[in-house]
Amino acid sequence: MFSMRGHQKVSVQPCAALLLMMSAIWHAGGGKSECYKTLQGALNLLHDTEPQDTACAAVTSSCLNPKSISMGELYGAYNPVSNDWKDGVASKLVREAMSDDSKAMKWLVFDGPVDAVWVENLNTVSQLRSLRHS
Secondary structure, eight states: OEEETTTEEEOHHHHHHHOSOOOOOOOTTSSHHHHHHHHHHHHHHHHHHOTTOTTSOOEEEEEEOGGGSOHHHHHEEEETTTTEEEEOHHHHHHHHHHHOOSSSEEEEEEOSOOOHHHHHHHHHHHHHHHHHTO
16 A cells, blocks of 8 residues: 555555556656655565465566657557568567566556657557457
8 A cells, every 4th residue: 555645545456456557647756756666666575575475476567768769669560561560669578578477467667758649559558458358
């Protein structure tokens, strides 16, 4: 559990078990990056102290700034001339996470300025993935 603004309490473990995606949106320099790193450290510490408890999974993370590269470089792109798909950074990281057989939670952290276009693309991908797995 962690506190936001001193009055809201959020339990992350039940949320993480149900959701494919969580967001932390706040102004620049507001501590979002430190929050996820602290949460990851706390969950890993909990896992280390209770390794037999299946509710206490370790966490691995990959972090990238989605505004530092183009949409094609971020998500991947289809080339209609060659009929080839080229994975982007995010799709490569998701493939690596999915091929990892460990029971650790895998976090792909988009740490950068919020952009409505890439957020909408990410929501679409998340919704399509959840439809395929339901």
